[in-house]
Amino acid sequence: xxxxxxxxxxxxxxxxxxxxxxQPSLATDERLAMTGACMLLRSLGITPAKDxxxxxxxxxxxxxxxxxxxxxxxxxxQHTALEDHT
Numbered sequence: 893x894x895x896x897x898x899x900x901x902x903x904x905x906x907x908x909x910x911x912x913x914x915q916p917s918l919a920t921d922e923r924l925a926m927t928g929a930c931m932l933l934r935s936l937g938i939t940p941a942k943d944x945x946x947x948x949x950x951x952x953x954x955x956x957x958x959x960x961x962x963x964x965x966x967x968x969x970q971h972t973a974l975e976d977h978t
Contacts, residue, residue, distance in 0.1 A: 895941035898929035905929075 902918075902925050909916045918925055930940040 893939060894937065895939040896933055897943045897946065898926055898933060898940045899942065900946075901929045901933065902926065 906916045906918075933940045
């Protein structure tokens with residue numbers, strides 16, 4: 893099975909249009925561009941699928957996420973401190 897990230901396709905098409913002297917803009921309807929990219933990929937026999945590594949990177953880069961290990965360490969330290977004072 894072949895797959896390709898539709899976000900990547902949209903980005904590459906925008907770059908291609910810029911090199912051709914055009915000024916593409918997604919300000920009007922980004923969803924329409926994504927739908928079109930998915931339809932194009934499917935028509936060529938390729939399954940639209942986001943690259944999981946890129947998807948996780950976008951999620952993690954969009955805002956700070958506390959590390960679960962850090963939260964557990966803080967909870968453990970607080971619990972231990974409460975036990976020591978009782």
